[in-house]
Amino acid sequence: MPGQYRELAPWLAAQEAPDGGRHEIVFLTQRDDIRMTGITALIYRPFHTPANDAFGLSKEWERAAGVGFGAVQALQKYEAETGFRPDIILGHTGWGEMTFLKELWPDVPIIGFFEYYYRMQGGLVGFDPEATPNAQTPYFNRARNVVPLVNMEVVDQGHTPTYWQRDRFPKNFHDRMYVCHDGIRTDRLHPNPQASVTLGRLEHPLTRADEVVTYVARNMERARGFHVMMRALPALQAARPNARVLMIGGNETSYGRESDHPGGLRGEMEAEVGDRVDWSRVHFLGRVPYDDLCRIIQISSCHIYLTMPFVLSWSLLESMALQATVVAADVDPVREAISHGETGLLVDFFDPEALAAQVADVLARPDTYAHIGPNARAHVVKEYDFLTRCLPEHLRQMNALLPAEKQLPIPG
Template sequence: MKILFVHQNMPGQYREMIQWLAAQGGHELVFLTQRTPAPQLTGVKTVVYKAHHKPAAEAYGLSKVWEEAAGAGFGAAMAAQALERSQGFKPDVVVGHTGWGELLFFKQIWPDVPVLGFFEYFYIREGGLVGFDPADPPTEHSPFFLHARNVVPFTNINVVDTGHVPTEWQKNVFPTSFHDKFYTCHDGIRTDLLRPNPDVQVGLGRLPAPLTRQDEVFTYLARNLEHARGFHIFMRSLPRILRERPNARVLILGGNEVSYGRKSRHEGGLRAEMEAEIGPDLDWDRVHFLGRVPYPKFCEIVQLSRCHIYLTMPFVLSWSVLEAMSMQATIVSSDVAPVREAITHGETGLLVDFFDHEALAAQVIDVLANPQDHAHLGPAARAHVVEKYDFLTRCLPEHIRQINALVPADKHIPLPA
């Protein structure tokens, strides 16, 4: 089969699927992306495109998102058209993310080519990021800007033949009028590769010996250290945790940018703001900021952790929490709807109120002090992820079935055994 994948930050949600397809052989796989330098995957042809237009900084706010999406969509469409003209490539199916507008114009090039679109988030007035944090209340104009942002999914639902959402919570933030085109299935977690490792060791340059599972290590990670992922709440919990657990160390992973929600007003970002707020009331020698690390190092750090903290406002569930569950981590997380879909309190993890840093501290202290009382959580978490989110046995077969449903029988991809 000829498949065109489209995602501005290759490989995005298609990391596992496209590598599996390439390994099967017999498919012509092309990936259209804005990312430079683009990853080079065996068996995949990468084509980099540029947005045809980007809005000016002073562009009208209510139409700015659409202007940017239209520019990305037209750039992607022109690159796809050029690919057909120069190399004769016309896909049997287009598979891509709808969020940045890249799929908007593919039906103008290939009216007969089916499109399977990934729908990640619909901006809602209640129950999501906006209005969740009392410290960041919505303005009287917020509903208008949110509705204006949704012009992209509103347009894309009429472009795609099938829509894909990874979780029930994400499905339900979209209007019910979208649901008839949706199927719900996670991108998939490689539980066959992500396992616990009792012998793991992690070296830190300023320590004389590597850390092992015998050390009292707890962890926090996010793509970026930001409000939406509860970094400020986590930092406020640290003084008590480290005071009551004098042998504990914390490893913190994440960049200092903002992916979602509001920015810190501090010139050094949220990390600097929280360091200033906490000040000397912390044993900073036991706090290790590691930034962003390669994926294998991330896995080792989670495997090392006696207690892994995952915080989020009501928003898209991070892959990392499911990966941590697969590695049998004991997780303390925020009690919000998208997390409750994956974690049941007391069975597969522990949940606390997002804003209650004292409750977070108390729960982490209990896990560190009494690991035997929580030893059942990690194995149960892994069993749950294997059952519901495993890439090879649960998610991949469903994605292949959905692709096959869009193309003639002679193009079908054999389902994995």
């Protein structure tokens, strides 16, 4: 919570309902640490959780079934206490909460968010030669798709944020999915030439006048190219002796295999690049508040976005909205958002030397690349802006499932 509904849910909560009151929005969640104005956070607990030694091929379904039944029980109790019955349900189909809702409310329409479908080609699996699939991988891949496959029969309408994500799913489901991003608040994200960032071990704040290279990921992991980023540091620092690299992200693993190193992947990569890096010019900032993240991108001379073929990060589109000059991995999901040389620069994911050379060239010849940031922002405003592009489409899709008297006015 709020996940992919971080913009839509509070926007709906702020609007006047057709009867002149306010929309009643209930957000079903396991989290008890988030409060959102005008939204009821209904906390539920899984009815069942699989044991650590549960059979691997059924473990995902066992977990999802426990989550789904726990969600239904919480909603049954809430309905009995308050009389609440939704007009429409929106939710993520990957974790299980949506699975049994038609048994509870057969006539309530559901729009399901479909995030990722595992295949043996074209995505995370099999992409990295340092993490080759084993003989069991095809079976686990198939098993991980059970939950979204079940939910295809639950939802009235599917939703996915990019065409690349849609195309991962079976073709016979595509005509029941609409493609529209969650939405980026470009009205709140702007470049700021006066931005500055203070770091504890530096005497003066960093500004746009400094050579600042940024890298952002929720977690510094292989799926988001952290190992490639680290391997690029020696060549980048050699080419640009005044550049500072700011790394933002946690030290856990969200996707793919974990490092065996006691210090995690960061410790593993620090040991690999060793004394070839001037660590005084590398700043690991961990996870930072959102406003600080935006200021860091605003002072960035070059922003690096690395990913294996996987779900496109909000941070890429937000960085583009902030008018950053982005150097990104040349993989299918990124190519959907970036045109090389126009709205960003693309490099081979597996070539840290090419990454370092491209970033160094951006730093050395800023005038040559001055068009990229403004073009990137214009592209995100046109294709991914929440208020003008994404919100109207989400509302149209909701209205298609609602009776006339419940339909939502579409702004603009």
